[in-house]
Amino acid sequence: MNKQYKRYGLLGILLLCLIGGLFYYRSMRTENIAIVQKVKVIQKEQLQESYQNDDMMITQKLTVKIISGHFKGQQHVFKNTYYQSQANSNRYFVHSKILLNNPKAKKSLAIIGPKRDGILVFTFLLIILIVLFFLHKAGLKTLISVAINWLLFIGALLLATRWHNQHILCITIILAIILSLATLILVFGYSRQTLIALLSTLISTFSALLFSVLVLQLTNNQGIHFETMDYGIQPFELIFLAETLLGVLGAVMDETSDITASLYQLLQEKPNLAPAQLRQSGMNVGQEIIGPLINILFYIFLAELIPIVVLYLRNGNTLFFSLSRTMTLGYTQTIISALGIVLAVPVTSFLASFLLRGEQA
Amino acid sequence: MIVLTLCLLVALLIVCGRRGWQIFSSLAGSFLVLLVLIMLIADEFNPLIVTILLAIGLVFLAIYPNTDNQQVKQTATVTTLIMLGLVLLMTLIVVHFSFSQGFSIEDTDEIEQFILTVSVSFPKIQVAVMVLSALGAIAEASIAVSSGVWEIVKYQPDISESNLWQAGLAIGQKIIATSLNTLLFGFFGSYLTLGLWFIQLNYSWTKIFNNAIFVSALLELMISFLGVVGAIYLANYYILRQRRKLLTKNGADK
Numbered sequence: 223m224n225k226q227y228k229r230y231g232l233l234g235i236l237l238l239c240l241i242g243g244l245f246y247y248r249s250m251r252t253e254n255i256a257i258v259q260k261v262k263v264i265q266k267e268q269l270q271e272s273y274q275n276d277d278m279m280i281t282q283k284l285t286v287k288i289i290s291g292h293f294k295g296q297q298h299v300f301k302n303t304y305y306q307s308q309a310n311s312n313r314y315f316v317h318s319k320i321l322l323n324n325p326k327a328k329k330s331l332a333i334i335g336p337k338r339d340g341i342l343v344f345t346f347l348l349i350i351l352i353v354l355f356f357l358h359k360a361g362l363k364t365l366i367s368v369a370i371n372w373l374l375f376i377g378a379l380l381l382a383t384r385w386h387n388q389h390i391l392c393i394t395i396i397l398a399i400i401l402s403l404a405t406l407i408l409v410f411g412y413s414r415q416t417l418i419a420l421l422s423t424l425i426s427t428f429s430a431l432l433f434s435v436l437v438l439q440l441t442n443n444q445g446i447h448f449e450t451m452d453y454g455i456q457p458f459e460l461i462f463l464a465e466t467l468l469g470v471l472g473a474v475m476d477e478t479s480d481i482t483a484s485l486y487q488l489l490q491e492k493p494n495l496a497p498a499q500l501r502q503s504g505m506n507v508g509q510e511i512i513g514p515l516i517n518i519l520f521y522i523f524l525a526e527l528i529p530i531v532v533l534y535l536r537n538g539n540t541l542f543f544s545l546s547r548t549m550t551l552g553y554t555q556t557i558i559s560a561l562g563i564v565l566a567v568p569v570t571s572f573l574a575s576f577l578l579r580g581e582q583a
Numbered sequence: 584m585i586v587l588t589l590c591l592l593v594a595l596l597i598v599c600g601r602r603g604w605q606i607f608s609s610l611a612g613s614f615l616v617l618l619v620l621i622m623l624i625a626d627e628f629n630p631l632i633v634t635i636l637l638a639i640g641l642v643f644l645a646i647y648p649n650t651d652n653q654q655v656k657q658t659a660t661v662t663t664l665i666m667l668g669l670v671l672l673m674t675l676i677v678v679h680f681s682f683s684q685g686f687s688i689e690d691t692d693e694i695e696q697f698i699l700t701v702s703v704s705f706p707k708i709q710v711a712v713m714v715l716s717a718l719g720a721i722a723e724a725s726i727a728v729s730s731g732v733w734e735i736v737k738y739q740p741d742i743s744e745s746n747l748w749q750a751g752l753a754i755g756q757k758i759i760a761t762s763l764n765t766l767l768f769g770f771f772g773s774y775l776t777l778g779l780w781f782i783q784l785n786y787s788w789t790k791i792f793n794n795a796i797f798v799s800a801l802l803e804l805m806i807s808f809l810g811v812v813g814a815i816y817l818a819n820y821y822i823l824r825q826r827r828k829l830l831t832k833n834g835a836d837k
Contacts, residue, residue, distance in 0.1 A: 253789055269700055277700035308706055309685040309699040321793060336682040339792040345677065345805045352812060353759075360756045364763060375771050376778075383782040394775075405764060437586055445584040452776045453689060455783075461776060469772025476761040483757075509599045510730070513606040513649035514723035518765055520610055521641075521719035522773070522803075524617045525712045528624070529685065532708060533694065535625035536701035541618070550584065555772070557587045560610075564594045 226358050233362070234354035238347045245343050254291035254322040255337060256298065258284050258314050264301075273538040278306040284314055293328055300333055309533070312336055367408045374401055387457065394464035398471055399424065409479050415486055418577050419478040422570040427474050430562035431467060438554075446550045462551060470559035473515045474566045481507050481570045482578075489578055497575040504571025512567060516560045523549075523556045605648035612644050620711075630707040634714060638667055641715070645722040650730060658729035658825070662818040663722050667714060670721070670810045674713040677806065683799030684709040689780060690796075709799065717807040720762055724811040727758050728818040736826060744823060751822065755815035762811050770804050 249255060265281040284300045304311035312335070314320065319337040323330075353361035378397040382390045402423050403416075410416040438446070448458035455461060484507045485500055495503075527549055534544035595603030616637055623633045646659045678684060685705035686694050731754040735747065742750070774797070781791055791797055 248788075271698050271700055273698070275698060275701045277702045279700075305700045307685075307699070307701055307703055309701065310687070310694075312682045315679075321789070335793060337793060338681050338683065338795065338798040339789075341677055341680040342792060342798055342801060345802060345809075349805055349808060352809070356812070356816075357756055357759065360760065364760045367760075368763065368767060371767060371771075379775075379778045379782055383779060387779065390779075401768075409760065433590070434587060437590060441586050444586075450693075453692065453780045455776050455779055461779075465772045465775045467772070468775060469769050471772075472765040472768025475768075476765050479761065505598070509602060510650070511723075511727070512595075512599060513602075513609065514645070514719070514726050515765065516606065516610065517613075517645050517649075518719035518723055518762070519769055520613065521645075522716045522769055524613065525714075525716035525718075526773070527617070528621055528712050528715070529705060529708050530693070531621050532625045532703060533686075533697055533699070533701065535622070536703060537697045541622065554584055554587065557584075557591050560591050561587075561594055564591070564598050567598050 227355065230354045230358045230361065234351045237350055237354075241350075242343065242347055245339070249337075249339070250290045253337075254288065254293070254324050254331075256286035256288045256320045256322055258286050258316055258318045258320065259297075260285035261314065261316055269305075273536065275536060280304055280306065280313070282314065284320075286320060288322070291322070291324065293331070296328070298328070298331055300331075302333065363408055367405055370404050370408075371401055374404070387455070387461065390457075390464050391460045394467055398427070398467055402471060402475055405475060406479060410482075414577060415479075415482050418570070418574050419475070419482045422478045422482075422566060422573050423471070423475050425573075426478070426566035426569045427467065427470055427562050430470065430558055430565050431463065434466075434554075434558040434561060435463070445546075446554055447547065448551070450547055450551060462555070466555045466558050469519065469555060470562040473519060473559060474562050477508065477511055477515055477563060477566045478570045480511060481567070482574055485571075485574045485578055497579065500575040500578070501571045504574055505567060508567030508571065512563055515563050519556055519559050523552045526552070602648075609644050609648040613641055616640055616644065617715075624703060624708060624711070627703060630704060630711050634711040635671070638714060638718060639664065641718055642667065642722060645719065646726060650726055652730065652733065654733050654825070655726065655729045658733070658818055658821055659722065659725040662725040662729070662814050662821055663718075666721050666725070666810050666814045666817060667718065669813060670717050670806060671710070671714050673806055673809065674710045677802050678706055678709050678713070681798050681802055683795050683802060685795070687795040689777070689794070713799075713803050713806055716803050717810045720766055720807045721810040721814045724755075724758050724762055724814045725818050728755055728815050729822065732819060732822050736822070744827075747826070748819060748823060751819035752815075755819065758815060759812060763808055766804055766807055770800060774800055 262283045263280060264283050267279045269277045269279055271277070281301055281303045284302055286298055286300060288294055288296050288298060302314055304313045314336070319340060321334040321337050323332050323334055325331060350365065353365060357364065374397060378393050382393050402420055406416045406419050406423070410419065448462065451458050451461065481504050485504050488503055489495060489500065530548050531544050534548065535541065592603070592607050595607050597603075599606060620633055620637045624630045642660060642663050646656060646663065650656055650659065686699070728751065732747070732751045735742065735750050777796060786794070
């Protein structure tokens with residue numbers, strides 16, 4: 223036990239130094255970074271806008287020290303104007319890191335924006351350490367699986383853009399199959415359980431998606447505003463389906479692997495269970511996890527609505543209008559995901575009750 | 584949309600029976616609570632206080648309909664509440680350092696028609712977003728661990744503390760891996776369009792990793808994950824303590 227802690231702890235620290243070092247080296251080589259040393263508020267102005275929005279416009283004088291690039295080691299003074307609400311402006315503090323542009327002359331130096339990747343890398347490294355230190359081999363496996371998933375995802379994005387998003391749905395479907403195969407093989411190894419989990423994941427995901435498309439077609443996409451798609455990326459419908467497919471895949475895989483694993487264990491303990499009994503236990507296990515799984519996706523969807531709906535409401539829109547412009551796509555996606563999650567329970571129980579027994583015989 | 588929602592209700596009723604009702608109404612309830620939260624924030628109540636108060640309600644909505652066992656309910660609720668407190672502290676720090684609040688240049692299309700100086704604090708709203716998006720994952724992990732571990736206690740009442748701790752962590756490891764998948768794929772689904780946008784417009788690495796939307800999405804993902812890991816250890820620890828209490832009480836009875 224102690225040896226394991228040491229070994230994986232060491233691996234974690236090694237990774238930490240490597241990634242942290244690379245990140246630091248890259249930032250210092252390629253970016254112009256400055257650290258705020260002094261902040262002074264030089265002007266405050268009360269704003270009166272329509273719909274009773276009073277905000278405060280504040281100008282701060284920032285004395286910064288440049289720590290990388292052409293003007294390394296020099297001091298500089300910037301003015302930064304922000305609004306108290308900070309919807310699209312930033313208030314800087316002492317020790318904040320700032321990205322600067324890269325001009326020839328010092329007087330044309332300007333702020334691009336805050337340097338956000340520091341906290342990102344810090345949190346990432348913290349997770350690597352925690353995962354390796356507490357979970358050892360399972361942790362390493364998890365990290366590898368995440369890394370593979372990321373690479374595949376980025377590869378698919380590159381491929382999709384190269385073809386001008388025309389084949390995005392096709393690419394995502396292939397991506398979904400490869401991703402589930404890779405993830406499930408890492409969980410179960412090369413076995414019949416992988417097959418069952420994979421089959422039921424794909425069947426329930428795709429049938430939920432197909433069914434929903436049918437329903438939406440029949441109702442003429444009533445109530446859905448495809449034109450509210452983020453960043454207006456075309457083609458709306460296909461990208462919408464691709465997003466939904468990826469979004470639900472993880473939760474359904476969770477569920478199918480959970481049910482398959484518990485049925486496998488049950489069959490180890492009581493090899494004489496009839497298929498019907500096995501199916502019933504599968505349903506019981508599944509019913510327990512449906513609710514919490516839907517919740518995960520549902521809360522993420524709900525949370526992301528907050529800032530934009532608040533902005534709509536503060537601009538004098540009604541709640542109904544605000545919601546219809548912001549949530550129809552996310553809502554539909556969440557409902558389709560939930561359908562997939564519900565469907566996965568009978569599908570997995572059914573498949574497992576047949577295929578798992580085959581392994582025994 | 585309405586038809587699809589009805590389809591979901593029917594599917595839930597067929598697969599889960601009576602519990603299907605409970606699940607569906609808890610979802611509807613969460614939705615209403617969130618609307619209240621948004622309206623209160625828009626009416627200039629402090630976003631942090633509103634979030635803390637309503638998040639407590641959401642925790643009960645997320646846990647109570649999904650389990651029948653009293654011990655599991657209690658453990659999961661206590662764990663989730665404590666973990667949410669810790670997550671709140673983490674997000675306060677993270678939002679301060681990541682400047683990830685509000686809207687970004689990429690949102691211009693959606694927001695250009697609006698006045699952005701609306702006297703509501705967007706950094707605080709961002710904290711609310713992060714805490715709430717972690718809530719589902721933390722609640723799921725706490726329920727799964729507590730029901731698994733209490734099950735072990737039920738079938739092996741004499742199991743030693745160190746064995747119980749090990750068994751609990753084994754259950755936890757599995758949950759960590761799977762809930763990470765749920766979160767990760769949810770992330771892929773939500774930010775597919777952003778990824779396409781980055782590639783189409785040839786964003787540089789520096790620009791991507793300092794982009795407010797991308798950074799806040801990744802931080803959300805990672806904080807939810809940290810919350811899940813924390814919830815697993817916390818739930819195990821809490822069950823050990825509860826069991827110690829139970830055992831001493833039973834010993835006194837004899």
